[in-house]
Amino acid sequence: MIQLDKQYEPGEVEKRWGRFWEEKNFFHADETRESPAFSIVIPPPNITGRLHIGHAFNNTLQDILTRWKRMQGCNALWQPGTDHAGIATQNVVEKQLHEEGADRQDLGREAFVKRVWKWRNESGGTITNQLKKLGCSLDWERDRFTMDEGLSKAVREVFVSLYEEDLIYKGDYIINWCPRCHTALSDLEVEHQDMQGYLYHLKYSVKDSDDFLVIATTRPETMLGDTAVAVNPNDERYQKYKGKKLILPVLNREVPLIEDDYVDTSFGTGALKVTPAHDPNDFELGRKHQLETINIMNPDGTMNSLAGPIYEGLDRFECRKKLISNLKDSGILIKIEDLNHSVGHCYRCRTVVEPYLSKQWFVKVKPLAQPAMKAVRDGSIKIVPKFWENTYFEWMENIRDWCISRQIWWGHQIPAWNCNTCGEVVVARETPNSCSACSSTDLVQETDVLDTWFSSALWPFSTLGWPEKTASLKRFYPTSVLCTGFDILFFWVARMIMMGLKFMGDVPFKDVYIHALIRDAEGQKMSKTKGNVIDPLEVMEKYGTDALRFTLAAFAAQGRDIKLAEDRIEGYRNFCNKLWNASRFVFMNLEDYKGSCVLDKRSKFSSADLWILSRLNRATKEVNEALEAFRFNDAALTVYKFIWNEYCDWYIELTKSKLASPGRERVAAQNMLIHVLDSALKLLHPFMPFITEEIWQKLPQDENSIMVSPFPEYREAQTNEAIEKEMALIMEVITGIRNIRGEMNLNPGLKLNVLVKTQSSETQQTLKYHGEYVRELARVEKLEAGSNVVKPKVSASSVLGEMDLIIPLEGMMDFQEERNRVEKELKKIEKDLIFLDKKLSNPNFVKKAPVDIIEKDEQRKKSLSLKQVKLEIHLKTIEQGLC
RNA sequence: AGGCGCGUAGCUCAGGGGUAGAGUACUUGCUUGACAUGCAAGGGGUCGGCGGUUCGAAACCGCCCGUGCCUACCA
Missing domain, CATH: 3.90.740.10 (Valyl/Leucyl/Isoleucyl-tRNA synthetase, editing domain)
Known part of the structure; x- marks a missing residue:
C-alpha cells in the first residue's frame, strides 16, 4: 500500500523528476515524427543573465503551452538557446579585466575574444541550469548559441544577401554613441x-x-x-x-x-x-x-x-x-x-x-517593414492581446534605418574587407583571399561587429539549421507561438518577422503572445539598482517550484501588469499540500483495489461518482479552451477550483460513506476516485509538473510519465445535467443545515434531526435516495422529507427554493440566535423585493427587456415573496418562544 | 507632445449590459479516522468622479481626477 507523508516536500521531488525527464529524453522533439508539429523558440536569455522573475514568468508560460501540446499528442518542440549579448557580455569581462588591473587593449582583440569565450564556457550556462530547475521542458539536445558556427553562418548569409540587394549600406551619419561602451x-x-x-x-x-x-x-x-x-x-x-x-x-x-x-x-x-x-x-x-x-x-x-x-x-x-x-x-x-x-x-x-557623427553600417528597413506589416494586417500573424498590434503598426510605419555596427569586439564581425590597395569594400560569405576589384591580397576585415539583435532576428530559423535545408526546419518552421514581453516587441519580434519573411518566405510564428511585465508590490519595474527584485530561486526554495509556476500562471491575465504578492504564492503552496493530502486519502483507501485509472464501465457508480465525472468534464473543456486562447489564469483557476472546491470539498467527502464497507459501491468509488485524480493531475501537469508527476507515478497505470500521457479531452456524453441538478439539491440542503448549525452556534458534533417540507415528489425522491449523503456531511441523525411534514413549535427553519428546511431543537433552542438569523435573512429578502418590484413595475422594462429576463425576475419575485411569508410565520413562533 | 493601459472587498487581483467574484487578511466554532499549509459558518464593496447611451451601466461612450508605461529629431 502506498503511503504519503502528511506534508508535501517539494525539494527532493523536484530534483528526482527533473533528472528522470532528462534521462528519458522526454523533452526531445523528433523531426522525423509525423504527428502535428507544435513549436516555440525560447526568447534566448543573455549568457550574462541570472534567472529573474521575468524569465520565470515568460518561461513558465511557454512550458505550460509546450507540455499541454505535447500531452495532446503534438510533436512538440521547445527550442532552447542563449544569446551572446555583445555589449553586456563584453562589459562583464572588461570589468573582470579591470579588477585585474588590465583592459582589453592590453590583451588585444584575439586574446580578448578568447577570454570572453572562456567566460562563456564557464559561466554562460548558469541560466540554463536555472531553467531546468524551473521544470522547463526544453529540447536540450538542440541547445543553440547565437555565436555557434551554424548561427554565425546564418548571420553571414543574411548580411551578405542584404548587402547584395542594397539593403545594407555604410555611411557617415549621426548615431547614438555611448562614450562608456565606446x-x-x-x-x-x-x-x-x-x-x-x-x-x-x-x-x-x-x-x-x-x-x-x-x-x-x-x-x-x-x-x-x-x-x-x-x-x-x-x-x-x-x-x-x-x-x-x-x-x-x-x-x-x-x-x-x-x-x-x-x-x-x-x-x-x-x-x-x-x-x-x-x-x-x-x-x-x-x-x-x-x-x-x-x-x-x-x-x-x-x-x-x-x-x-x-x-x-x-x-x-x-x-x-x-x-x-x-x-x-x-x-x-x-x-x-x-x-x-x-x-x-x-x-x-x-x-x-x-x-555622434561617424561611419556606420545600416539596414534599410522600410522595404522589409512593408511585408512585415502586411503579415499582421492580413492575420498571418496574430498578436495577442490584439491591442499590441496598434503599437506594432505605429512603430513599423515610422521605422528608420537600423544602425547595426557596434565598435566592440564580442560579436559577429562584419563580413566586409577593405582593400588597402584600391579602397574597394569586399563583402563576402567566405573570407576572401584577394580583392575582387584589383586582386590585391592586402585586405583587412572590418573591425566592427553586428548588433546582437541582428543575430536574434534570425533565431526562429537559424536555430533550426538554416541556411541548410534541414528536416527540422521543414518540420518546425513556421513556429506556432512566440511568447514574450512587450518590452522587446520592436527589438526582437518585429525584426524576426521582417527577417523570417525575407529569408524563409514565411512568417516566423503564427501567434505572438505578449505577456505583462512583473513589477513589485508598488508597481515599480523590478531592478537590481532599486533593490526590489523577487528572486525566483529563493521563492522556489521556500514554496516549491510548482507553487511559483502556478502563481505566475494565475496572475497571467491579459493586458495588465503584474504586481507580485508573496501571500498569493503561499496560497498556492497550500494548494499543493491540499492536492497531496487528497491523494494521500485516495491511496489510503486503495489497499484492496485491483483495477486501474481507466473507468470500468461495469461499475455501479453512485450519483456522486457521476456528478464528479460530469464536473471533471466541464473543467476539462474550460481548461482546453482557456489555453487555446492563452487565458492562462482562467485555465489555472479552473483546475484549482475543480480540485479544491469540487473534488476535495465535496466528492471525497461524499465517497466516505461508500468506501466505508466492502462491496460494489466501494469499488466503483475507488475507480472514480483514481480516475478523476488521474485526470485532474493531467489537467494540472502543465502548471505544476513536479507534484503531479510524483503523485501520478504512484497511481495504477502503465505509462512512463504523466508528461507524455494523453491530456484529458472533453466528452459530450460525460456531462450529466440531471445528476448535476440532483447533487446541487443535496448540496443545497447540506449547506442549509450547516448554515443553521453555524449561525446558531450549535455544537458541530451534535447529531440533528432534519425535516424537509416539499411539495415536489422529485425532491422527496432525491432526498430519500441520497439521505445518506445528507446524514454524513451534515451530521444528521434522522432525515425526513414529505409534503405533510409537521413543523414542531421549537425549531430552527429556513427556506431553500420550494423546500422548507426544519430542524427541531426542543431543549436546545436559542431563540434569540434564531431570531437574529431569520431577521437578517428577512432584511435581505426585503431589499431584494424592493429592487425587483421597482424593476418589474417599470412599464418600459416590461415592454423592452427580453422575455427570459422578465420571466426570471418574476420567478424570483414570486419565490422571494413566498420565502418572506414563510419566514415571517416562523419568526412569529420564535417570538412566542421568547416571551 | 502624441499613444496605450490601469483605478472593483483591508491587501493582491479576476470578471464584465440584467441586483458583484477568487486568494489572502478578518470574526465565530472545530485536535470530525486526507490535510490546522486544514474544516465549517460569517462580516466586508454607492466596482475613482461627473455626464451620456439604454427599460437597465460596475461593464459601452465622453469629460475629469489619480496612476503606470510606450513612442518622439521638446534646441
Whole structure:
C-alpha cells in the first residue's frame, strides 16, 4: 500500500523528476515524427543573465503551452538557446579585466575574444541550469548559441544577401554613441529619461555690428562645433539679420545665419545654434544647407583638439562646467533657465549617450517593414492581446534605418574587407583571399561587429539549421507561438518577422503572445539598482517550484501588469499540500483495489461518482479552451477550483460513506476516485509538473510519465445535467443545515434531526435516495422529507427554493440566535423585493427587456415573496418562544 | 507632445449590459479516522468622479481626477 507523508516536500521531488525527464529524453522533439508539429523558440536569455522573475514568468508560460501540446499528442518542440549579448557580455569581462588591473587593449582583440569565450564556457550556462530547475521542458539536445558556427553562418548569409540587394549600406551619419561602451547604439537601445536640466542663453554677436543674437541650448559644450545659427524665415525678430554672419564665442569662428522653418519660434529665443556633428536635427539641417561638420569629441566623450586648446582633453560634462563658468565671466552667458527634458541613456550602462557623427553600417528597413506589416494586417500573424498590434503598426510605419555596427569586439564581425590597395569594400560569405576589384591580397576585415539583435532576428530559423535545408526546419518552421514581453516587441519580434519573411518566405510564428511585465508590490519595474527584485530561486526554495509556476500562471491575465504578492504564492503552496493530502486519502483507501485509472464501465457508480465525472468534464473543456486562447489564469483557476472546491470539498467527502464497507459501491468509488485524480493531475501537469508527476507515478497505470500521457479531452456524453441538478439539491440542503448549525452556534458534533417540507415528489425522491449523503456531511441523525411534514413549535427553519428546511431543537433552542438569523435573512429578502418590484413595475422594462429576463425576475419575485411569508410565520413562533 | 493601459472587498487581483467574484487578511466554532499549509459558518464593496447611451451601466461612450508605461529629431 502506498503511503504519503502528511506534508508535501517539494525539494527532493523536484530534483528526482527533473533528472528522470532528462534521462528519458522526454523533452526531445523528433523531426522525423509525423504527428502535428507544435513549436516555440525560447526568447534566448543573455549568457550574462541570472534567472529573474521575468524569465520565470515568460518561461513558465511557454512550458505550460509546450507540455499541454505535447500531452495532446503534438510533436512538440521547445527550442532552447542563449544569446551572446555583445555589449553586456563584453562589459562583464572588461570589468573582470579591470579588477585585474588590465583592459582589453592590453590583451588585444584575439586574446580578448578568447577570454570572453572562456567566460562563456564557464559561466554562460548558469541560466540554463536555472531553467531546468524551473521544470522547463526544453529540447536540450538542440541547445543553440547565437555565436555557434551554424548561427554565425546564418548571420553571414543574411548580411551578405542584404548587402547584395542594397539593403545594407555604410555611411557617415549621426548615431547614438555611448562614450562608456565606446560603441554606436541603435535608436532602440537608447532609453529616454526625463531629467531636470538647464537651458543656457548665450550671446552670439553679429559680424560687423554691435548687435547680438541670443541662442538657447541645453548642451552648451556643443557650441564649439557649431557651424551655423538658424532662425525661422518668418520670425520678425530676425528679419534684419538675414544673410549676416555671426561670430561664435570662444573660438571666434564665423558662422552663417541660416533660415529654416524647422525652427520653432516659440521655443527659447527662436534662434537655434546648429551643430551638425552632434545633433540629429542639426545634422539634417546641415545636409540641407550644406554646412560644414565639425566633430569636437573623442569616442570616450572627451573633447578633441577641434574644441580648442582650453577644452581639449576635458570630459564633456567637465567641459560644460568650465565653459559655462568662462562664458559667465566674459558676459556671454545671459541667463540659465530650468528645463525638464528627456535625455537618452545607454540601455546597457546608463551613461548619457551622445549624438555622434561617424561611419556606420545600416539596414534599410522600410522595404522589409512593408511585408512585415502586411503579415499582421492580413492575420498571418496574430498578436495577442490584439491591442499590441496598434503599437506594432505605429512603430513599423515610422521605422528608420537600423544602425547595426557596434565598435566592440564580442560579436559577429562584419563580413566586409577593405582593400588597402584600391579602397574597394569586399563583402563576402567566405573570407576572401584577394580583392575582387584589383586582386590585391592586402585586405583587412572590418573591425566592427553586428548588433546582437541582428543575430536574434534570425533565431526562429537559424536555430533550426538554416541556411541548410534541414528536416527540422521543414518540420518546425513556421513556429506556432512566440511568447514574450512587450518590452522587446520592436527589438526582437518585429525584426524576426521582417527577417523570417525575407529569408524563409514565411512568417516566423503564427501567434505572438505578449505577456505583462512583473513589477513589485508598488508597481515599480523590478531592478537590481532599486533593490526590489523577487528572486525566483529563493521563492522556489521556500514554496516549491510548482507553487511559483502556478502563481505566475494565475496572475497571467491579459493586458495588465503584474504586481507580485508573496501571500498569493503561499496560497498556492497550500494548494499543493491540499492536492497531496487528497491523494494521500485516495491511496489510503486503495489497499484492496485491483483495477486501474481507466473507468470500468461495469461499475455501479453512485450519483456522486457521476456528478464528479460530469464536473471533471466541464473543467476539462474550460481548461482546453482557456489555453487555446492563452487565458492562462482562467485555465489555472479552473483546475484549482475543480480540485479544491469540487473534488476535495465535496466528492471525497461524499465517497466516505461508500468506501466505508466492502462491496460494489466501494469499488466503483475507488475507480472514480483514481480516475478523476488521474485526470485532474493531467489537467494540472502543465502548471505544476513536479507534484503531479510524483503523485501520478504512484497511481495504477502503465505509462512512463504523466508528461507524455494523453491530456484529458472533453466528452459530450460525460456531462450529466440531471445528476448535476440532483447533487446541487443535496448540496443545497447540506449547506442549509450547516448554515443553521453555524449561525446558531450549535455544537458541530451534535447529531440533528432534519425535516424537509416539499411539495415536489422529485425532491422527496432525491432526498430519500441520497439521505445518506445528507446524514454524513451534515451530521444528521434522522432525515425526513414529505409534503405533510409537521413543523414542531421549537425549531430552527429556513427556506431553500420550494423546500422548507426544519430542524427541531426542543431543549436546545436559542431563540434569540434564531431570531437574529431569520431577521437578517428577512432584511435581505426585503431589499431584494424592493429592487425587483421597482424593476418589474417599470412599464418600459416590461415592454423592452427580453422575455427570459422578465420571466426570471418574476420567478424570483414570486419565490422571494413566498420565502418572506414563510419566514415571517416562523419568526412569529420564535417570538412566542421568547416571551 | 502624441499613444496605450490601469483605478472593483483591508491587501493582491479576476470578471464584465440584467441586483458583484477568487486568494489572502478578518470574526465565530472545530485536535470530525486526507490535510490546522486544514474544516465549517460569517462580516466586508454607492466596482475613482461627473455626464451620456439604454427599460437597465460596475461593464459601452465622453469629460475629469489619480496612476503606470510606450513612442518622439521638446534646441
